[in-house]
Amino acid sequence: xxxxxxxxxxxxxxxxxxxxxxxxxxxxxxxxxxxxxxxxxxxxxxxxxxxxxxxxxxxxxxxxxxxxxxxxxxxxxxxxxxxxxxxxxxxxxxxxxxxxxxxxxxxxxxxxxxxxxxxxxxxxxxxxxxxxxxxxxxxxxxxxxxxxxxxxxxxxxxxxxxxxxxxxxxxxxxxxxxxxxxxxxxxxxxxxxxxxxxxxxxxxxxxxxxxxxxxxxxxxxxxxxxxxxxxxxxxxxxxxxxxxxxxxxxxxxxxxxx
Ligand SMILES: NC(=O)c1ccc[n+]([C@@H]2O[C@H](COP(=O)([O-])OP(=O)(O)OC[C@H]3O[C@@H](n4cnc5c(N)ncnc54)[C@H](O)[C@@H]3O)[C@@H](O)[C@H]2O)c1
Numbered sequence: 653x654x655x656x657x658x659x660x661x662x663x664x665x666x667x668x669x670x671x672x673x674x675x676x677x678x679x680x681x682x683x684x685x686x687x688x689x690x691x692x693x694x695x696x697x698x699x700x701x702x703x704x705x706x707x708x709x710x711x712x713x714x715x716x717x718x719x720x721x722x723x724x725x726x727x728x729x730x731x732x733x734x735x736x737x738x739x740x741x742x743x744x745x746x747x748x749x750x751x752x753x754x755x756x757x758x759x760x761x762x763x764x765x766x767x768x769x770x771x772x773x774x775x776x777x778x779x780x781x782x783x784x785x786x787x788x789x790x791x792x793x794x795x796x797x798x799x800x801x802x803x804x805x806x807x808x809x810x811x812x813x814x815x816x817x818x819x820x821x822x823x824x825x826x827x828x829x830x831x832x833x834x835x836x837x838x839x840x841x842x843x844x845x846x847x848x849x850x851x852x853x854x855x856x857x858x859x860x861x862x863x864x865x866x867x868x869x870x871x872x873x874x875x876x877x878x879x880x881x882x883x884x885x886x887x888x889x890x891x892x893x894x895x896x897x898x899x900x901x902x903x904x905x906x907x908x909x910x
């Protein structure tokens with residue numbers, strides 16, 4: 653499905669990003685993994701074992717610092733002549749009541765979730781324009797279509813990711829570059845495990861009760877898996893989705909229907 657494509661996946665040490673990158677490699681893509689975690693090299697080795705033919709490159713960088721983007725672009729250019737796919741997946745959640753959100757916490761969430769998504773895309777799209785084709789996939793969230801009483805900054809950042817997605821789709825569609833947002837619901841990763849633990853403390857409920865609250869709102873009656881998101885990301889970034897542009901698509905088991 654993605655044979656010979658060159659893809660970049662941010663936040664790919666673990667969770668959804670790792671699974672997206674794995675699916676890409678299994679579908680024949682070469683992948684640049686970017687993550688803060690120094691063990692990103694171990695993830696790269698795991699992915700290499702999935703497909704010995706694929707070129708896998710890992711870059712360890714803190715993506716909340718947009719000043720590092722020129723270095724990242726230089727490193728990508730050392731390995732690949734062109735870029736076909738960018739997945740802006742790296743993100744953080746802070747479980748905080750509105751009254752507890754500080755300016756520092758707001759900025760941390762917005763830097764990685766929104767600012768880097770915008771500024772990295774702004775540079776990568778220049779490389780895509782050289783080939784008049786490309787696909788940008790931004791990880792938003794169903795939270796970006798609603799709100800979150802325990803993560804108002806997170807929800808706002810993910811709403812803004814949808815807006816940036818639509819702006820890129822309108823600006824660069826004429827160059828054959830598709831930009832879409834993927835909005836996961838409740839996906840079992842370390843991010844969701846820590847949200848469940850933190851909400852349990854804030855709301856004085858057991859983790860089982862918090863998980864049940866989610867399940868009560870999910871018609872498929874189960875939490876999602878990184879595989880659920882990874883396999884759909886591969887479809888959106890492939891030519892099977894050649895007419896999908898400017899959309900914010902939920903992968904949530906029916907948790908959100910707008
Ligand atoms: N898990 C869910 O239920 C869910 C739901 C909706 C949206 N999302 C979104 O999906 C994306 C992935 O979430 P996840 O659940 O896999 O999270 P996760 O915490 O399991 O993984 C996030 C990855 O991003 C990396 N990362 C974080 N900050 C970074 C930084 N400053 N620089 C470089 N790398 C950084 C981490 O090291 C980690 O590898 C996020 O954007 C998240 O907001 C997740």
